Amino acid sequence: MPGSALSGLGQRPFGVYVHVPFCATRCGYCDFNTYTPGELGSSASPASWLDGLRAELDLAAAVLGSAPPADTVFVGGGTPSLLGADGLTSVLDAVRGAFGLAPGAEVTTESNPESTSPEFFAGIRAAGYTRVSLGMQSAAPHVLAVLDRVHTPGRPGAAAREARTAGFEHVNLDLIYGTPGETDDDLRASLAAVLEAGVDHVSAYSLIVEDGTALARRVRRGELPMTDDLVLADRYEIIDATLRAHGMHWYEVSNWASTVDARCRHNLGYWLGGDWWGAGPGAHSHVGGVRWWNVKHPAAYAKALAEGRSPAAARELLSPEDHALERVLLEIRLVDGLPVSALDPSALPEARAAVADGLLDAGALDAGRCVLTDRGRLLADAVVRRLT
Template sequence: MPDVAELPAETGLPESALEGLGRRPFGVYVHVPFCATRCGYCDFNTYTAGELGSAASPKSWLDGLRSELELAARVLGEPPAADTVFVGGGTPSLLGADGLAEVLEVVRGAFGLAPGAEVTTESNPESTSPEFFERIRAAGYTRVSLGMQSAARHVLQVLDRVHTPGRPVDAAREARAAGFEHVNLDVIYGTPGERPEDLRASLDAVLSAGVDHVSAYALIVEEGTALARRVRRGELPAPDDDVLATDYEMIDSVLSAAGLRWYEVSNWATDDAARCRHNLGYWQGGDWWGAGPGAHSHVGGVRWWNVKHPAKYASLLAEGNSPEAGRELLTEEDRHLERIMLELRVAEGLALDALDAAGIEEARAAAAEGLLEPSVLDSRGRAVLTDRGRLLADGVVRRLAG
């Protein structure tokens, strides 16, 4: 297991972590913790205005963000320009176009943006408009990710989503009209009560929007959520693994037929340019600084995380202290396991030189069972999941890791 240590007021990083900084992909993640309402399935670090009261506000959060990224620039010494920026949450679009523009200016001021940088913001369809998209595009955002989840009203009700079923498609079209070439729609499948025809209708709606990227995630009942309490009380059934597998096969078949190809187990894109480069940085061992309450960071085998509550986050930074709560110093064994776990999820697969002799034998056995592409093992020396292997990806990882 990684070594866990409390962090001092202003954290430094070991020289070993800073070696190669800038030669690996470098991204910035900004966590916006605010939501208008809380979705019943969500366990992200988010807060409604009623939950926060006067303890924190978008202004105190933004002041904290500016201070944290100034701290980041000092810790990294000569920080590389950001190849990617991802503003997530929460609901970043609640900041409005002006707020999101200011967030990007803060990132620019601390790190700068590399030529051709990818800059993404998540958005709730209900808090967007044609003017919103035009203004964030002018501010420098290049990509928008919209939470659709489903086109079926009764499925949205189970998830406690408040947007109307048709709004995400309209929002995606508005984003494209504003000049965004890269637009993603998120889908959740396996919700209790969702029928095959509901999922197919959602996929048809996604395709009608003309987006170049789709993320599809199986519903997970997370402890501590309203959904988990409903399942525990017997009000709703838990998601069924067989149904989830059938749903995934439908999603892959429909999207593939429409020209969106999988490049990561839960993500499909029309071409390489449409892939989310920020997330690829996570999956391919890049570095990133995560700013905001509860955000996680990783640089050169050191991973750390911030305090969760926005008020605590803002107050620590206002006092000149780091908002970090703890860190993990990844061992070689940890990094080896993570490389297998993350790289095997992408379409390019995992280089066999990442495996020991026992792992290679397991890869050959998995290929014989139809879980890995045998031709790739033979010709390019990479382990690539088959369609069936994607359904059982976690098990394949455990086998290769030993």
Template sequence: MPFCAARCGYCDFNTYTPSELDGSGASPDGWLEALRRELALAARAVGPRAVDTVFVGGGTPSLLGAERLGRVLGTIRSEFGLADGAEVTTESNPESTSPEFFAGLAEAGFTRVSLGMQSAAPHVLRVLDRRHTPGRAVAAAREARAAGLEHVNLDLIYATPGETTDDLRSSLDAVLSAGVDHVSAYSLIVEDGTALARRVSRGELPAPDDDVAAERYELIDDVLGAAGFGWYEVSNWARSEAAACRHNLGYWLDGDWWGAGPGAHSHLDGVRWWNVKHPARYAALLGAGESPEGGREELTAEERATERVMLQLRLATGLPLALLDDAGREAASRASAEGLLDGAALTTGRAVLTRRGRLLADGVVQDLLTGLTGAPV
């Protein structure tokens, strides 16, 4: 869902504000009709196949309101059917939610909501160009739980310029007070082409510091761990196995998914494709009975093996050593000796990151893949 009321300074997603769409003819209702057409196309392409997870991401899906989001889910039900116990998630901005909104989601069949909190510190929210007030995310999480949504996630961003350790502690205290069962926490990345990147390049803000980010990650892990959350992916913690986001696990475990909407990416049987980005072009193609596909690639066996290493190593369940060749397994042994992989797990045939390994996960992956491919990655 590509629409936002305003653009956050750090965001490089395929999103559009009203001023950016002025005169293009793109609208939420036009998007909804085009999405209905793409879902019908998807059902014809994959055949009878019940949907196990749904994730409505953005953009700001909550701007649609519960009624429109319910229509999205209704179309999925009619075209595919939902598997028993399907997980159905929508992202939401705290400022565009209400008790009535969450009640509508629950009635429509949503089981999970992910709220963009980012921080409880007003000055950090200002740096990120976030519009919600510091307490609204916690209030929204409580409203979602009261409405009967089974799982509620709060997103945090840490290591923002100007954020202090006390700021992050306050944010974590707020998260825990909300009673959620899932937390995602991401180190701020300054993406090229964003307003934040321009501010950093002009010297208005310092670039995020890697050492500070590592310290903040350890603090997050300590506080959440003490509160009963366990990490199951490098940037994600859940109170229980049932609270883990099954949709995202599908990505990390090389599953199949159909990404519907402008700029959405899909993966099916080793083929990956992506839609055209602009919502007006997306709607026009589907309105003319054409596919909105903008490009595709067929992954080689080597590329799929590489991606499995990159993605599965991020999980607490780790990576089967059987996916590595002899050189890769030797690299895993070295990583274990350096305290980056869990030695006990290695003896059972799995490569599992230690906490220090999580901080250096990209380097560990590179070493394992150098062994796998025989060349630097």
């Protein structure tokens, strides 16, 4: 690591991301770096992955030197809950051993509702996890079928309630909207199930049909229609209005929380340009303007670390121009926006034009910040293009 990257370590938020690359089945829309048992065969296992993870975290501690304790930990995937409570306890113990946890650290794990239970939640709560994120996607059986999701429609809400009973104050449910065949009423039913579950955080993302996925092949063959952008905009407005009416407010374009404390601090670290070490196959990291990413396959990852080599596949040093672009790209999505001072002076006329077009808040711009309006959230990518 260059000295310039390490010099500010500890002055910015520091998080640890752990990627669990295992899934019981592959969802048709998913292009994440995940592997089913049939895809892995005997070339890798959760045990070899965990050995590699411990080795990478030890390497991380040595590379970063006086790294601060982790403010946040996020275990994602894949399906981390397939590791069970004991496996996730081992993951968190490895992070503690390498970095330690800051007082009041936020520790999140993603979970598939079907691989959880009251005992699972009690076990990970006792281990030190403070937040759970559950994949719900939809409450409509026919929508889940299009997505190749295997959980039953009512299980995510039940899992959320089990997590709350186990002592988790912060529980998130993920939604996907705009799936072919979904109706407005399907979405409203999903939102009703979310609200009934009593969670304090909701993430909602429009379906993106990624090249190379089973869903993309079905769309290409004409078996399923693509959802119109105007329909997606209408669905987003339904989500925002429904959640707002029940005391949940957006703090990032695709995320809503009932209180400031319920916001995901780990993801805020990404959006605000913090530092994080991403451990696991295919994980990405960023420290002080240096970004790198690991080899994707679990077998290659475990082999590199067993041989004492870095699992990194490549890295890049961000230029000042890269930093400026990414700051606008990420911070504009937040409820507080970004300072006008973060813009190139040549972009100021575009900012004023965006106010005239109803995309940026006029009062906020007068106060020195670029903040999206409700309409601006629907066109956030277009606003970024205008400001960069």
